[in-house]
Amino acid sequence: MLIAYLHGFQASSNANKAQILKTELQKIDPSINFLSLDFSDDIKLAYFSLCHFVETVKDRGEDLCLVGSSMGGFQALLLSIKYNIKVALINPCLYPSKFCSDNNLLGKTLKNYGTGEEFEISKEAIEFCNDKEQILKHYRPEKTLVLLQKADEVLDYQYAKEHLKNATLDIEEGGNHRYENFENKVQTIVDFFKS
Numbered sequence: 001m002l003i004a005y006l007h008g009f010q011a012s013s014n015a016n017k018a019q020i021l022k023t024e025l026q027k028i029d030p031s032i033n034f035l036s037l038d039f040s041d042d043i044k045l046a047y048f049s050l051c052h053f054v055e056t057v058k059d060r061g062e063d064l065c066l067v068g069s070s071m072g073g074f075q076a077l078l079l080s081i082k083y084n085i086k087v088a089l090i091n092p093c094l095y096p097s098k099f100c101s102d103n104n105l106l107g108k109t110l111k112n113y114g115t116g117e118e119f120e121i122s123k124e125a126i127e128f129c130n131d132k133e134q135i136l137k138h139y140r141p142e143k144t145l146v147l148l149q150k151a152d153e154v155l156d157y158q159y160a161k162e163h164l165k166n167a168t169l170d171i172e173e174g175g176n177h178r179y180e181n182f183e184n185k186v187q188t189i190v191d192f193f194k195s
Contacts, residue, residue, distance in 0.1 A: 001031075001032050001033065001062075001063045001064075001065065001193065001194075002032075002033040002034070002035060002057060002062050002063065002064050002065070003021070003025065003032055003033070003034050003035075003064075003065050003066075003067060003189075003193065004034075004035045004036070004037055004053070004057075004064065004065075004066050004067070005017065005018045005021055005034070005035070005036040005037065005066075005067045005068075005069075005072070006037060006039075006050070006066060006067065006068040006069070006072030006073070006075050006076050007036070007037070007069060007072050007114070008069045008070030008071045008072050008073075008093075009070055009071040009093070009096075010041070010110060010111065010112050010113050010114075011069075011070075011072075011112070011113060011114050012038060012112060012113075012114025012115050013036040013037055013038040013114070014036070014114050015036070015069070015114065016178065016182075017067075017069055017090065017178075017179065017182050018036035020182050020183050020186070021034060021036070021067060021182075021186060022034050022036070023183075024183050024186035024187075025186065025190070028186060028187060028190050029190060032190070033062075037050070037053065038115075039075075041110075041112050041117065041119040042119065042122070042125060043071070043075075043096060043121075043125045043128060043129055044124065044125050044128040046075060047075060047078060047128070047132070050075055050079060051079065051082065054079055054082075054083050054085070055083075058083065064085055065085060065086045065087065065088070065193040066079060066080065066085060066086070066087045066088070067087070067088045067090065067189060068087060068088070068089055068090070068092065069089075069090040069091065069092075069179070070090070070091055070092065070093050070154070070155070070177065071093045071096060073087075073089035073090060073091070073092025073093060073094075074092060074093050074094060074096055074129075074132075076088075076089060076092075077089060077092065077094070077136060077139055077144070078132055078135070078136075080139065080140060080143055080144065081135060081136070081138050081139055081140070084140065084143070085143065086143045086144075086145075086192070086193050087143065087144055087145070088145040088146075088147065088189045088192060088193070089144065089145070089146045089147065089160070089164075090147045090179050090182070090185075091147070091148060091149060091152050091154075091155060091157070091160075091177055091179055092146065092155075092160050093155055094133070094136055094159060094160055094163055094164075095133060095159065096129040096133070097126050097127075097129040097130040097133060099155070100121050100125075100126055100129070101126070105121045106121055106122075106123065106126060107120060107121065107122075107123075108120065108121065136163065137163075139164065139167070141164075141166035141167045141168075144164060144167035144168065145167065145168045145170065145188070145189065145192040146160055146161075146164050146167050146168065146169050146170065147170045147172075147179065147185055147188075147189075148160055148161060148169070148170070148171045148172070149171075149172045149173075149174065149175025149176060149177075149179055149180065150171065150172065150173055150174065150175065151173075151174045151175050151176055152175065152176060152177045153176055153177055154177035155177065157171065168192060170185070170188060
């Protein structure tokens, strides 16, 4: 099995949760392969490069599961729908077009905290997100684990709870958007992927 981690918005493959996943997976089951992916800050470009990645792994005949955090959760869910693979979503952003408009991000120069690179959210990226958000209702509940913390200060956990209500939900009091004590959930993720 290969578990691939999809980082959140303005982050990179070096994200804290990626490091935790790598460490905990080694303890739980060293036979699991792990990869934390780097992809474009452009949401549309990222999606197509991630599709290519999934197709390459599937062509090799390897069993792939995805862990996606925040915006990476949006990408992971889209890939799960398209390729019928299991995903674990951590405080996922299911409405990036609304998130970007609510936070006035369109056309703003932003910085990726992990790579230091600057980028802009284009109108095309927003339209792409808007289009892709329409297919999220086709998610596969039996392939979807959702880890939410109620005190997420960036995204309202209730949105994911409502829209993914038939998935396997793990909802905790407190916490934050980064997901406190994530190491305690790695076994839950592995168990779900192996079930």
